[in-house]
Amino acid sequence: MAQACRLGLLLALLLPVVGASRPGTVVRLNKAVLSYVSEAGKVPLQRALQVTVPHFLDRSGEVLWPTRVQILNVQVPRLHLKFIDGFGVRMLAAANFTFKVFRASEPLELILPAVLLADARVAQGSIGTPVVSVSSCFTLFNKAIVLSGRHSVGPALLVLVQQHIKAVLRNKLCLSVSNLVQGLNVHLGTLIGLKPVGPESQIRYFMINAPNITKDHISLDINAVLFLLGKPIVLPVNATPFMLPEHVGTSGAMATVGLSQDLFDSALLLLQKAGALNLDITGQLKSHDNPLNTSVLGHVIPEVARQFPEPMPVVLKVRLGGTPVATLHTNNATLRLQPLVEVLASASNSAFHSLFSLNVVMNLNLQLSVSKVKLQGITSVLGEVQLTVASSNVGLIDTDQVHALMGNVFENPLLDHLNALLGMGIALPNVVNLHYVTPEVFVHEGYVVISSGLFYQN
Structure with missing residues (x-):
């Protein structure tokens, strides 16, 4: 969970963390931030995708035999992010999973390439923070590459092993992405915390409307309220919003x-x-x-x-x-x-x-x-x-x-x-x-x- 949260915090860079009206602040996060997040997010994503795989029931003998399956390593050579106009962020990640199947006769090691696709909607939360929700997520698998143990495994059994692994990953990988989003929303909640200005004064920011999302940036309007001895500083009414x-x-x-x-x-x-x-x-x-x-x-x-x-x-x-x-x-x-x-x-x-x-x-x-x-x-x-x-x-x-x-x-x-x-x-x-x-x-x-x-x- 801690590993998932770390990637979630990095993905916070994709979201407009600031914006404005009275007093006004507008923040646009541009496409340049996507490259930074894509590169910085690879290692945390690799750790988050290292899920637990349940035992495989080996049917090759006369008796069903539970066989331990373990992910030895996850490599994410590519992580691509883009803005979706009027919606949020799309993620495409290419990952290589290295598995070890602990068979009694001879362990089996294989690499399973996969592509993970997810769309995340960015909206305004009820407490004035950005809220991210996964609207769609699915995984595409390529053919497994056997590293060792091929000669002790029949083709039929190899197919069953791959089917078992793919069925598990389809559910668990998207669940990992959802967990990242939940951790991200908790982190985004720190936007509205009081921040000191002086010994007896603070400032607090919060969103005042839904984000403006284009293919080039995400922009949020956020209100800034300054407090003195717990009471807000109020300016005369100005009907003109800051653009x-x-x-x-x-x-x-x-x-x-x-x-x-x-x-x-x-x-x-x-x-x-x-x-x-x-x-x-x-x-x-x-x-x-x-x-x-x-x-x-x-x-x-x-x-x-x-x-x-x-x-x-x-x-x-x-x-x-x-x-x-x-x-x-x-x-x-x-x-x-x-x-x-x-x-x-x-x-x-x-x-x-x-x-x-x-x-x-x-x-x-x-x-x-x-x-x-x-x-x-x-x-x-x-x-x-x-x-x-x-x-x-x-x-x-x-x-x-x-x-x-x-x-x-x-x-x-x-x-x-x-x-x-x-x-x-x-x-x-x-x-x-x-x-x-x-x-x-x-x-x-x-x-x-x-x-x-x-x-x-x-």
Whole structure:
């Protein structure tokens, strides 16, 4: 059963493991994946086909004599897979079975060539996962090749031995294929499992309609739901579903994954609601990390110098009130942050006194990449950071002077914090042990495409 499951897991590569609507993801598994599965699936299929054969009743003597029959070896020199338009996947496997018949007089060894044909339908399951079912399966046998023991076996008995073996294999080989499918469906169920995004957030994928199957690919639409503290993140209703155009990505890739604007909006809304982008930048006197103190600020804001004649540490509280906005244009992805930065000074009684607060607008260049099953990002500042005074308890403030003085003090830590979060990544649709390999990421107007190979890690 374990051997059958291993091939079943490999056959999962044939199925659209992902897709999209709100937030949208579409995955197409192209014909290139069939060659990988065909080659990788030969050994597991050989093991799965090594079934048990019941004893043969030898009628050559006066008394029926049960004779043990054993499959010594199974070789699958050819495994071919193809998509069936509007249906699923067809499998053709050529196999050579080596048998040993343990006769008392002389063991008989023979090779029986066979061709196994099976059609598997791919549909949408009730729990939002792909479901595979074998609709037809049969085996064709060629004439057996006797390796040894021919001279001690009469032609009639040899015919009976072959008939016995063929009758057993016709039932058992198709049963093995059905067992593979059952194991495959269990494996595909891992698609809908919750995958962590952060300490208190998760993402879950599930199919929203039946797969689209052509002679060139299988494509599924899958919904992505992000959760914060067990509650789903809900975007405003958008009646326009995400449709992945034809002929995008790299020609010949195993998988083409389309990620809509909605998925990015939902992920950024999750970060904002979780407060993940908020941070405190604590100041210390004579600190190289944060050179700000009331004495330094007092040089450009006289009221600070008046209120704090002695140097005191300054603390910056960065809070993200609005949701970050990702913009996807052809070959260009950007991110817009609008944090509020509150500047506080530590008083002599260890209390904090609010000096002023700034509205900040940061436009960032966003670079996307894929590692195993995660979409990751890294940002850098694009253009000038804009500052405006939101409130002040220290009179008039020259924002140009303040920005020159303290810009890097909050910009660099905020950027490092954001990149650390984006570097953790968000799980793409996947099943257990299946990874994206050598991925390429392309940014289009309103969506992102990932062209990738696939690798099953046993």
